[in-house]
Amino acid sequence: MAELYFQGKKVYYEVHGDTGETLVLLNGIMMSTASWLPFVECLSKTNRLILVDFLDQGQSERIEAGYDHSIQVEVLEAVLAELSGKLSCEKYNIMGISYGGEVAIQYALAYPNRVRRLILANTCARTSGWLKKIGDGWNEVAKCGSGLAYYLTTIPIIYSTRFFEERAEWMEGREKMLTEYFARADVREALIRLTDSSREYDVSDRLGEIKCPTLVISSSEDALVPMTEQKLIHERIKGSSYVTINGSGHASMYEVPEAFAALTAGFANLPDNCIKI
């Protein structure tokens, strides 16, 4: 719906709704603005919703060189700076899931004055030695050239057993669509770059600098970013709240969408400083 250029690269973003608190939703690694389609109608009724494709995602441009994901922080800043003029919005409520949560944490560290509230779902403050190897595995499999191998290695792991079985038909649709998508070399190359851009990420020692109200969300069955990582974030961001979505895997927004939406919009829409116990 809208685009701008960041360092000569096209960045695609969308704005939905024109009422209520502004809410930015940041994508996980294999997501794009299109992934939020099931939520757009609902959340744009109560909020001005902003979606962004990071570089190498969705309708934003591909980038060849190696990079770390602090570049996405600047991409986000380019979008929000532009929108601050257009929308007369000073501060944003930012929800990031997984990779998007990593960018959200870094953004809150780099641009604290832009962030009103922070919602961090299924994410981590560092790429652990373990998670590095998981990512390395995805990239090795990507090189094999099989869309199916890549699908089977990266997608089932982000869902819970319960969801996978309850929504078997939906999952078959995903498999069909994504196996074809991952069969494209350019797609796998972009995913390799995105995965690598997280490799050296570690801001665990800087979490104490985050002062805005923060909600940390984990999923009880998250096999990819285990709850120990979210607990660490909660312990280091003073005053943060921490909840778990039960029976959900890593892709919490699809597995328990009403809880996900209630937490995200509910936390974003809390007025300032109004609860005092």
Added chain:
Amino acid sequence: MAELYFQGKKVYYEVHGDTGETLVLLNGIMMSTASWLPFVECLSKTNRLILVDFLDQGQSERIEAGYDHSIQVEVLEAVLAELSGKLSCEKYNIMGISYGGEVAIQYALAYPNRVRRLILANTCARTSGWLKKIGDGWNEVAKCGSGLAYYLTTIPIIYSTRFFEERAEWMEGREKMLTEYFARADVREALIRLTDSSREYDVSDRLGEIKCPTLVISSSEDALVPMTEQKLIHERIKGSSYVTINGSGHASMYEVPEAFAALTAGFANLPDNCIKI
């Protein structure tokens, strides 16, 4: 702020705010409308908020005879029927915590057409054999006549160790105030009746009848109504979502107020049928 008469007994209630979805907050056993004071300013900005003192609570009248808490279901219906006329409101979003959640479940079973969405915090679908004995203990201690003994037996157990230590000064204030309050025989007698009114409660086999969108909230450190009870509710109300507030005891609204408010308002304010995965 307002009152009506139910079977000749005065029922006290409050309405705050005049915008957004209507949200009813139902009290735990030792709470009253006054307990929600820290939330009124905040939640009434986004919602029309309704608070009710059950019979034998707060500013509602005392009742002498033994009763079970289905009487509170009719008290609530009297209030909401009256407000339906005044506010032109057909359906209510109802949040009940602990005892209030028990009444909320029964209300949703008795008056399904009045309930838009249900939020059940730290509550259960039945008074287990174990919980009966806990309640019997409170009542035996009430008969001892010591406000301090009653305070020490009933209040610390509803907080987590973490909160108790972090908010030591606040807890001391509670101890001082509540020890005096519980020293009053009439207060203890009302609490004995309220506790007894839950004794034979069991709607666990009827949960399948609840069809409205439902959010179940538990606390990781709830020593009074353990998470096994909330899990049972979630498993039997088809399509319900289930989240846990981490690091919180039974009194989740005071321990992690922002998560509690975000979940409650966030779930109440979700538009109908708008997320489709």
Added chain:
Amino acid sequence: MAELYFQGKKVYYEVHGDTGETLVLLNGIMMSTASWLPFVECLSKTNRLILVDFLDQGQSERIEAGYDHSIQVEVLEAVLAELSGKLSCEKYNIMGISYGGEVAIQYALAYPNRVRRLILANTCARTSGWLKKIGDGWNEVAKCGSGLAYYLTTIPIIYSTRFFEERAEWMEGREKMLTEYFARADVREALIRLTDSSREYDVSDRLGEIKCPTLVISSSEDALVPMTEQKLIHERIKGSSYVTINGSGHASMYEVPEAFAALTAGFANLPDNCIKI
């Protein structure tokens, strides 16, 4: 079966079996050597079993003056020193549950050379501000003079809902027996002293000194000493192992006896330094 005198006070203890590793079982606050009767036949087949009544417990003598539970550490040392001569045993495997675990930790700090392996069940390294109030409550209720009030306040809380319901008849037997027992003023006075002896306990900063192999056991439904306390012990005793008995309350030895016995005997009977990963 055997006794000795510690500072002029009779200390009762038992030795069962004469084979295998020596295993000391230390009582929780309301237990005595008699509480281990269901385990004696079983554990004494594979181990030399030592049971001890602390002062103010079971068949050991009452003590009038206030004391903290480091006195029980010296009572234990008196017993083990005597047995070291009789049994030619240099080192003991010590399992302590709840209060017994507190004494076990202090013993391991005071007499490290006597301890071969340490098993800490449902215990803590400190009496938290919260637990102090729970204990204060027990003592206030004790002063009321009702055996039933004391039973209802102290005993149901140490069992899980599941066990309480599955073993309803057994629990009724406990209620009958213990209500009578707690009706005795001398019994309640001893329990008041025992409870108070834990009040100022805090060795959380010294846990790093413990070097012997240690197993920490928690119960998923422990409402009295929550899992956060056992996690703290595990994190501070380097190299300790940490397991949870699922579906059990505080009284894990009665709720899931085979898991309790397997863990205790299994850990005590592991040969030295023989697993190397």
Added chain:
Amino acid sequence: MAELYFQGKKVYYEVHGDTGETLVLLNGIMMSTASWLPFVECLSKTNRLILVDFLDQGQSERIEAGYDHSIQVEVLEAVLAELSGKLSCEKYNIMGISYGGEVAIQYALAYPNRVRRLILANTCARTSGWLKKIGDGWNEVAKCGSGLAYYLTTIPIIYSTRFFEERAEWMEGREKMLTEYFARADVREALIRLTDSSREYDVSDRLGEIKCPTLVISSSEDALVPMTEQKLIHERIKGSSYVTINGSGHASMYEVPEAFAALTAGFANLPDNCIKI
């Protein structure tokens, strides 16, 4: 150390120790008798230890045709029938981890009179739709021909983040060794067959038939066979005990070896029917 022929195929097994209860340890899918080396000295001091390579594992023979893992049940029966004569042993305590646990459950169903006690670690009663896809992924990657891709896809996922980081050097050794091993086509082909042999496995409806004392072990960080699967086993095997090894991933025997060994030997060595609560 010993071998026999089953349907013309060589089956390799080992017996260590000649005292105490007989304890059979059954391998996970990528393990072999050699994987238990760190435990042999320790466990054979208290138990007669039996290790077996299933067909397509370790030093047992490869089999070409497709098969399901009920064939391994008969392999195990061949070994135990032979040993029953040699060792005058009627009943065996059987511990199976992961794939080995699946075989153990099926063995207990097929040969209940041979099983004294059952220990089921990190295993499941069925291959869920989700787990099928994980296995399919491993097999697709195996076909890519890269030992490294196969290592990265199958091995890190079975360890916890904690262990992976604490034992970084050990993990590097595994990576080096296993990457070379998995580079062999014959090894990958055997692993494809073993993985496929679990594909249609489902005995979840038959668990009620198991009557021997059973201990179910899960790991808090098991990303491969989540705790929901072990909970299902526990709920359906009447009287079973259920514990969790905290801070451990799927490979619990390597991550927290003392807890694993204590649970296994401790449960196997409990005398019959001797605890009565």
